[in-house]
Amino acid sequence: MEFLRPATWQEAVAAKAEHPSAVPIAGGTDVMVEINFDHRRPEHLLDLGRIPELSEFDTDSGSGTVRLGASVPYSRIMEHLRTQAPGLALASHTVASPQIRNRGGVGGNLGTASPAGDAHPALLAGGAEVEAVSVRGTRLIPIDDFYVGVKRNALAPDELIRAVRLKTATGPQQFSKVGTRNAMVIAVCAFGIALHPEVRQVRTGIGSAAPTPIRARAAEEFLAAALEEAGLWESRAALPPAVARQFATLVSGAANPIDDVRGTASYRRHALGVMARRTLDWTWREYRGAERTESCA
Structure with missing residues (x-):
């Protein structure tokens, strides 16, 4: 095994072009x-640990985006991006141990593309874009198009992930995960939700309950329509229980899980329904609370 250790991003991209099968490594947690x-x-192993720009993030209030370097550790996301990317910050809290949160980053989750990766539901719910770079140039891959199969992503052989771009949150976001214990655990299933009130949209993300991370699109469309028809985006009134129940049912139905050593398909569907109902309740309570805060300001 040959160990490649570029000192600059340009050297890294050139090395990947020369050795397309080289496996990138930064935190190394996967x-x-x-x-x-x-x-x-x-x-070949392609060590990206010496490239400082991969460990940097930028919150541009003018463009309303967060640009997150592929190697920014989860611990820094938790500390610095709780307002701009709350769903991802919550997901970061559930990643393994403090030691791994200090090393691992979103780029590794994306590169591995495991359906159980903790970052995926939050990235799907947040509507992220993946910044992929090669000697041929840069392209932005919408997160909805990034997962193409079991542990397979849309990167070309000569491409590396430089950063992830997320719109700054304009509404509440939540994340929930079920595991076989409380820490240092791979998700049995996971769920993320984000309200995007500026465009009257709901987005979700499901992890570890299908061959790839997925969205519950029918559930999203149902909830957005129910909020619109009842005028709840404006009134921020209490959410009817029937709406929450139907949303949970649709989320559960979106999954395509399997039986494995961590849980059965039936349990995963049930757990997703419970998580969907709970996270919707949390996000809607937060959305209603924001209205009361604005009224008192």
């Missing part, structure tokens, strides 16, 4: 596990 268990033996 790749090194596979190597240590001899599940993977790449010919």
Whole structure:
């Protein structure tokens, strides 16, 4: 195994072009596990740890976006982006241990593209874009198009993930995860939701309950229409229980889970319904509270 260690982003992109099969490594929290268990033996490892721009983030209030370097650790997302990307910050809290949260970043989750990755539901709900770069140039891949199969993503062989772009949150976001214990655990299933009141839209993300991370599109469309028809975006009145129940049913129905050592397909569908109902309740309570805060200001 040859170890490539570029010092600049330009060198990294050139190395990837020369060795398209090279496996990028930054935090190493996914790749090194596979190597240590001899599940993977790449010919080249491409170490991105010396490239400082991958560990930087920018919150541009003018454009209303957060640009998150691929190697920004989860601990920094938790500390600095709770307002701008609350769903992702909440998901970051659930990632493994403090040691791994200090090393791992969103770029690794995206590169691995495991359906159980903790960042995926929040990225789907937030409407993220992935900044993919090669010697041929830069392209932005919508998160909805990024996951193409089990542990497969839309990157070309010569592309590297430089950053993730997220619109700054304009409404409440939530994340929930079920595991076999409270910490250091792979998700049995996970769910993220984000309200986007400026465009009257609801987005969701489901993890570990289908071959790829997915959205519950029918549930999103139902809830957005129900909020619109009842004038709830403006009034911020209490959400009818029947709406919450139907939303949960549609989320559960969107999943395509399997039975495995962590849980059955039936349990995953049930858990998703419970998480959908709870996170919707939390987000709607927060949305209503924001109205009361604005009225008192």
